[in-house]
Amino acid sequence: MTTLERVERVRRTLRSAAIGAAVLRGVATALALLLLAATVDAFVAIPAGARRIVPLLAAAAAIVVFARRWRRSGVRSDAASAALWIEARFPSLRYALVTAVDPRYEGRVPEIEHAAAQVEFEPAVTKAVRRALTGPVVGVAVFALLLLLLPSGAVARVIAPAAGDALSRARAGSRVNPLAAIVVRVSPPAYAGLRDESLDNPASVRALVGSSITIEGVAGDGQVVATQGTEAAAPGDVHTSSVTSGDRWHLALVMPATPTAVRLRAASHERLLLLEPAPDSAPVVLLTLPARDSILRTAAGQIRLAATASDDYGLASGAFELIVSSGSGENFTFKSRTLGAVTFRSRTGELAATLSLDSIGLQPGDMLHLRAVVRDRNNVSGPGVGTSDTRTLRIARSDEYDSVAVDPAPPPEAEKNALSQRMLLMMAQALEKKRTKISRAQLVSESRVIAVDQTRLRKRVGEIVFTRLGENSGEEGDAADKRLDQPVNADSVLAAADRLANAPAGTALEGNEDETPLIATNRPLLEAYNAMWSASGELEVGEPGKAIPFMKKALDALQAARSAEQIFLRGKTRAVVVDIDRVRLQGKDKGSASARTPRRPADPARDQRIARFDAALALVRTTPSAAVDSLLLLRLDLLDRDAGAARAIETAANALRSGQDATNALIRARRALAAVPSAPSALTAWGSPP
Amino acid sequence: MSDFIFCTVQYDSGDWDSAPLVPANLIDSIARYTSISVAPTGVTVPLGSTELFKYPLAYLTGHLPVRFSELERRNLREYCDRGGMLFVDDHNHDIDGVFHKSAVEEITRAVGSLKELPNTHALYSAFFKFDDGPPATTHELNGWGDNLVHKHLLAVMRGDRIAVLYSSKDYSSEWGYHPDNKRFLSVDNTKFGVNIVVYALTG
Numbered sequence: 001m002t003t004l005e006r007v008e009r010v011r012r013t014l015r016s017a018a019i020g021a022a023v024l025r026g027v028a029t030a031l032a033l034l035l036l037a038a039t040v041d042a043f044v045a046i047p048a049g050a051r052r053i054v055p056l057l058a059a060a061a062a063i064v065v066f067a068r069r070w071r072r073s074g075v076r077s078d079a080a081s082a083a084l085w086i087e088a089r090f091p092s093l094r095y096a097l098v099t100a101v102d103p104r105y106e107g108r109v110p111e112i113e114h115a116a117a118q119v120e121f122e123p124a125v126t127k128a129v130r131r132a133l134t135g136p137v138v139g140v141a142v143f144a145l146l147l148l149l150l151p152s153g154a155v156a157r158v159i160a161p162a163a164g165d166a167l168s169r170a171r172a173g174s175r176v177n178p179l180a181a182i183v184v185r186v187s188p189p190a191y192a193g194l195r196d197e198s199l200d201n202p203a204s205v206r207a208l209v210g211s212s213i214t215i216e217g218v219a220g221d222g223q224v225v226a227t228q229g230t231e232a233a234a235p236g237d238v239h240t241s242s243v244t245s246g247d248r249w250h251l252a253l254v255m256p257a258t259p260t261a262v263r264l265r266a267a268s269h270e271r272l273l274l275l276e277p278a279p280d281s282a283p284v285v286l287l288t289l290p291a292r293d294s295i296l297r298t299a300a301g302q303i304r305l306a307a308t309a310s311d312d313y314g315l316a317s318g319a320f321e322l323i324v325s326s327g328s329g330e331n332f333t334f335k336s337r338t339l340g341a342v343t344f345r346s347r348t349g350e351l352a353a354t355l356s357l358d359s360i361g362l363q364p365g366d367m368l369h370l371r372a373v374v375r376d377r378n379n380v381s382g383p384g385v386g387t388s389d390t391r392t393l394r395i396a397r398s399d400e401y402d403s404v405a406v407d408p409a410p411p412p413e414a415e416k417n418a419l420s421q422r423m424l425l426m427m428a429q430a431l432e433k434k435r436t437k438i439s440r441a442q443l444v445s446e447s448r449v450i451a452v453d454q455t456r457l458r459k460r461v462g463e464i465v466f467t468r469l470g471e472n473s474g475e476e477g478d479a480a481d482k483r484l485d486q487p488v489n490a491d492s493v494l495a496a497a498d499r500l501a502n503a504p505a506g507t508a509l510e511g512n513e514d515e516t517p518l519i520a521t522n523r524p525l526l527e528a529y530n531a532m533w534s535a536s537g538e539l540e541v542g543e544p545g546k547a548i549p550f551m552k553k554a555l556d557a558l559q560a561a562r563s564a565e566q567i568f569l570r571g572k573t574r575a576v577v578v579d580i581d582r583v584r585l586q587g588k589d590k591g592s593a594s595a596r597t598p599r600r601p602a603d604p605a606r607d608q609r610i611a612r613f614d615a616a617l618a619l620v621r622t623t624p625s626a627a628v629d630s631l632l633l634l635r636l637d638l639l640d641r642d643a644g645a646a647r648a649i650e651t652a653a654n655a656l657r658s659g660q661d662a663t664n665a666l667i668r669a670r671r672a673l674a675a676v677p678s679a680p681s682a683l684t685a686w687g688s689p690p
Numbered sequence: 691m692s693d694f695i696f697c698t699v700q701y702d703s704g705d706w707d708s709a710p711l712v713p714a715n716l717i718d719s720i721a722r723y724t725s726i727s728v729a730p731t732g733v734t735v736p737l738g739s740t741e742l743f744k745y746p747l748a749y750l751t752g753h754l755p756v757r758f759s760e761l762e763r764r765n766l767r768e769y770c771d772r773g774g775m776l777f778v779d780d781h782n783h784d785i786d787g788v789f790h791k792s793a794v795e796e797i798t799r800a801v802g803s804l805k806e807l808p809n810t811h812a813l814y815s816a817f818f819k820f821d822d823g824p825p826a827t828t829h830e831l832n833g834w835g836d837n838l839v840h841k842h843l844l845a846v847m848r849g850d851r852i853a854v855l856y857s858s859k860d861y862s863s864e865w866g867y868h869p870d871n872k873r874f875l876s877v878d879n880t881k882f883g884v885n886i887v888v889y890a891l892t893g
Contacts, residue, residue, distance in 0.1 A: 576714035578730045578869060583721040 003100040003116040004079070010125050011082035017129040018073030024136030026066035030058035031143035038150050038158045048200065051161035086121045093119055162198070167218055167248070176220030178249060179264050179271040185214045186255075191377040192280075192313045203632055203653050204274035208313075210380030211255040213275070215264070219244050222267030226251050228260050228275075257381055259639045261632065272629040274636055283311040283374040283386030285318070290370065293392045299362030305340060307351040307372035307388055315344035316383060318351050318374035326366045338373075349374075368393040421532075421558055424454055425551040428535075428544040435545070444542030451539035454551070458532035461558075465525045528557035609634060610673050613649075617666065620656065628653050631669075638673075645672040694720065694891065696732035697745035699776070701762055704754035704789070707734075708781050709862035711869075713749065716883040718869030723884050724817065726891065737762040742769050747890035751779045751862040755792040763800040770801050770846070770853035775890040783829050783860030784836045790858060797846060797854055804844035804856050813843075813852065816889040818881045824857065825882050827864040851893055855886065 001009075037054040040046060046054075083097040096115040099105050105112070147155055157165050167183050181200075186207045188194040199205060205213060217224065224242035242249040253262065255277055264271045289306035305320050319341040326333050340353025351372050362368060372388040427450050435443055531554035538547035616630035631653040638646040648669035655662035696713045700706045713732030720728045735741045735748070738761040742748060748769070758766065766776065778797065780790050794804060807813065809823025823842060830839045836858075844856040865880050872878055 575731060576711060576868060578714050578717045578721060580717075580721045580728060580730050583718055583869075 003097060003113050006116070006122075007079050007083050007086070007097055007101050010086060010121070011079055013125055013129060014082060014085065015073070017132050019070070021132045021136050022066045022069030022073065024133065024140050025069055026062035026064075028136055028139035028143055029065045030062035031140060031147060033058040033061055034155070034158055035143055035146050035150075038147065038154045041157055042150070042154050046158075048161050048165075051158055054158050054161075086125075089124050090119050090121055165200070167216060176218060177269045178217050178220035178222070178224055178266045179269045180218075180220075182215055182217045182264075182271070182273075184273070185216065187212045187214075189378075189380045191379050194313075201657070202273070203628070203657060204276050204635070204650060205255075206276040206278050207255045208280055208380070209255050209257050209277045213253045213255055215242075215251040215253065215262075215273070217242075217249050219247050219249050220266070221269065224249050224251060224264055224266040226253065227263045227265070228253070228256070229263075259636050261636050270629075271625075272632050274632050276639060280376070280378050280382065280384060281312050282384035283309050283315055283318075283376050285309045285372045285374045285386045285388040287370070287372050287388035287391060290391050290393070293394075295394045295396050296357075297396050299357045299360070299364075299366070299395045301357055303355045303357065303393070305351070305353045305355055305370065305372075307374075308348070309344075309351065309372070309374040309386065310348040311374075311376045311384070311386070312347070314347055314377040315349050316375045316377045317341065317343050318349065318372060320351060320353055320355075321371050321373050321387075322355070322360070323369040324360060324362065324366055325369070326363060344374075362395050364395050364397045366395050368395075421457060421528075421551065421555045424450055424457065425548065425555055428539065428548050428551055432544045432548060440542070443544075447539045447542045447544050447547075450544070450547075451536045454532055454536040454539060454547075458529055458536060461525055461529050461532065465522055465529060524557045524561035528554040528561065531557060606673070609637065610670075613670060613673055617670075620662075620666075624656055628656050631656070642672070645669065648672040693727045693729040694887070695729040695745060696887075697742070697748045698732055698734045699737050699742070699748045699750040700734050701737045701750065701752075701756065702759055703757040704752040706750065706752055708753055709751050709779075709866045711867055712751070712862055712865045715865045715867065715869045715872070715880055716887065718872065719878065719880040719884050720887055722878075723881070724888065726887070738765050740765070743772055743774065746774060747887060748774060748776045749779070750776060750793075751781045752789055752793075753781045753787075755788045756796050757792065758796045758800060763796070766800045770848060773848075773851070775852055775893070776801075776854045777857070777886055777890075778854060779857045779860065779862045781860060781862040783827070783858060783863070785838065785840075785858055786836060794844075794856070797856065801854050802846045804846055804854070806842040807845040807852070807855070809842060811845075811852075812893065813855070813885060813889045816885045816892065818885055820882060820885070824859060825879070827859050827861060827879075829860045829863055852889070 034054065037046065037051070041051065079101040080098065083101045086097055087093050087095060093116065096112045099109065100112045100116055153165070153167075165183075167181055184199045184202050184205050186197045186199070186205060188196070188208050189210045192208055194208075197207075207213065215226070223244070226240045226242070228240075240251055240253065242251040244250075251264075253275070255275055257277055259277065260275045262273045262275055264273060285307055286309075287305075287307045289304050307318075307320070309315055309318055319338040321336065321338055323334055323336045326335075339355060340351055342349070342351055351374070355370075357368075360368065369390050369392055371390040374386045375383040376386070378384050428447075431443070431446050431450065438446075531550045535547040535550035535554060538544070538550065612630065612634050616627045616634065619627035619630060631649050635646045635649040635653065638649065648665070649672075652662050652665035652669045655665045696717050698706070698713055717728055717730065717732060720726050733745070735745065737750075738759060742765060770776065778793055780787065780793065782789050784790060797804060809820075814820040814823055824840070826839050838858075840858045843859075845852045846854040846856075861883070865883060872880070
């Protein structure tokens with residue numbers, strides 16, 4: 001073996017040892033972290049969320065340690081490094097190895113080969129490798145051994161945390177409270193397609209009706225008996241005893257249809273668990289075709305039926321339901337049938353069918369009622385049945401033809417005034433554009449249509465102006481057919497406005513010197529009015545091109561009026577004289593203009609619940625478990641009355657049970673209990689307080 | 691003992707009467723919370739008048755620039771020296787506004803420079819207790835004016851007594867409503883005004 005081959009072999013050995021040591025150190029670090037977490041968890045329960053992070057932290061720490069050691073071992077990545085490592089330990093080589101692995105002298109200096117052959121450095125390498133690996137191996141072994149010595153449940157809680165592993169910390173024994181730690185496993189009904197769920201120490205269990213619920217705990221002081229019902233001695237309660245296998249007890253229940261409290265008892269120990277049934281909603285069905293009720297003249301032809309349906313857990317089947325009612329007065333007969341039955345396998349679905357009216361044999365006067373009916377897959381407490389709106393098709397009698405006919409209605413009043421000046425301008429421009437393509441008669445005809453609308457808009461503007469000027473709107477009607485400046489010109493109108501405003505001429509506040517603010521505000525509208533007058537005149541004689549400038553001017557004036565400065569007059573505030581005696585409640589009551597109504601009496605049930613809450617609060621310091629039970633029973637009562645308060649109380653109870661600071665949660669719960677505002681069912685009339 | 695009379699200062703420049711309902715509102719609060727004998731209406735006194743010296747507390751507000759005449763300046767200085775307290779409120783709530791700039795300048799010329807009043811000052815516990823200093827106004831919280839919530843009031847001191855209390859918080863808007871409408875508030879926002887009055891009478 002040449003010197004170069006020997007050095008290369010040493011390099012590989014050292015490199016493998018470095019990798020091995022880095023891996024072992026990483027593993028040791030991970031094991032140490034897991035050991036630390038498992039030990040802490042054995043004394044103080046670490047929350048499941050935190051435990052889920054521990055394995056990730058351990059893996060990350062192992063990778064970091066490995067990477068650092070790997071980087072530090074990089075010095076022996078080539079033969080020269082290995083040669084130097086050997087030379088450092090064998091100075092007698094006098095750099096013979098370094099020279100031997102140098103490509104420039106490789107095989108050219110026999111003396112070097114000879115000198116290197118005299119030194120046995122392999123045993124030193126073996127010793128160094130052993131020394132490098134011993135520490136990490138011992139570390140891994142020690143940590144692994146300690147982990148093995150811990151109870152298997154404790155390690156599993158850290159390595160593979162899962163919901164329902166609360167019992168793995170508990171120890172069985174005759175003096176142990178078997179209700180101290182419980183795990184509830186919920187198996188929803190098969191139709192729901194939901195996964196099983198495990199809950200650690202829950203205060204309440206929410207699941208679908210019919211879900212099988214298994215309560216599990218560690219065997220201890222006495223047999224566990226469950227009593228279903230809010231009051232312990234209530235008749236009809238269901239008592240269930242636990243079954244003990246090994247060091248665990250099990251108790252099987254079924255989620256009832258109504259919220260129920262389960263009181264668990266074992267010797268002198270007691271614990272409350274709320275069973276809260278989750279609703280399985282009925283399918284939601286929407287009949288899309290036919291879209292509306294109709295009256296048909298003849299019972300012939302085909303009608304398309306369509307509907308959509310959805311459900312929270314799954315649809316089972318659906319069909320269209322038809323009911324035909326025949327007869328009149330007090331003699332009616334009914335017959336029903338279904339159509340387009342379909343089976344579903346999902347949460348949403350569609351129904352479609354075609355109804356042949358001929359096949360039903362409808363007679364004049366008959367009514368056909370249509371709806372879609374869908375059932376869900378609930379085979380425990382259901383099935384839930386969802387129905388769509390009902391559409392009614394009536395076959396008209398021969399003597400009621402008129403009632404079937406629908407006369408076109410005039411457009412609504414609001415739409416009559418929809419045409420704005422801008423629209424009129426656009427219409428006039430469009431008409432002017434096609435002027436060369438149409439006959440003169442048609443031009444005049446269309447132009448007059450626009451003129452009518454222009455006149456109508458002018459009258460509306462005139463109404464505004466005259467109302468502002470203090471005239472009756474009826475007077476505008478006389479002036480509507482007259483141009484205001486001819487013979488009643490704009491200046492005369494402004495002067496009239498001036499007089500009406502009782503403002504002396506020449507006392508201008510803004511604008512032109514001879515204008516009062518009233519005139520200044522109305523001037524744009526007057527300009528628009530006059531421009532509209534001119535425009536409608538041109539339009540009347542079929543000259544839209546000549547009308548357009550006036551229409552533009554009117555539009556600009558209207559815009560100016562819109563953006564005109566608004567003046568808000570501020571009057572002198574009346575001096576307020578404070579009635580000191582009244583403020584100090586020492587004066588006489590002088591009566592009130594508004595009606596006084598007595599306050600509604602307080603809700604006695606709510607007061608009672610608040611009293612129960614306060615009583616539970618009083619127990620918090622002395623017997624927290626009793627306080628939690630009281631809160632849970634209160635929550636049970638609130639589930640169908642005040643869901644918000646029930647949620648708040650559950651949060652508070654959970655916080656109390658887990659030993660956390662429940663102050664804020666209790667405050668929120670108290671607030672939710674006490675301060676639910678009651679809204680009147682409808683708005684009341686002005687002046688009569690509810 | 692004569693009644694306490696709320697005094698609003700009238701100055702030649704600006705809109706001194708921009709908050710006409712504040713006096714009645716504070717008079718109502720004084721009657722409501724304290725046993726101080728208070729006149730049912732306030733008075734308006736020119737800043738340049740020696741009538742001002744009859745009133746221990748004077749209220750000055752406005753939106754527009756403030757320019758005191760020499761007489762007004764001299765009178766205000768004497769008023770403060772005699773133990774009076776001037777409460778100035780910027781109705782604009784804007785430290786970059788014209789009222790603030792001009793009023794601060796005039797006060798500085800007439801009485802002395804304004805300094806931040808510590809939030810532990812006796813003013814804040816003269817009647818009601820305000821642990822966090824001057825109460826914020828809705829105008830501050832709505833981001834109007836300078837968009838600032840002013841943490842401190844400013845003051846010109848005469849010894850350990852406040853001679854001029856200056857607010858950029860726009861209490862004039864906050865308190866500018868008819869006292870009969872106070873019943874619609876869940877928390878009466880004029881309580882700090884009571885503190886100002888009580889401090890002026892006892893400080």
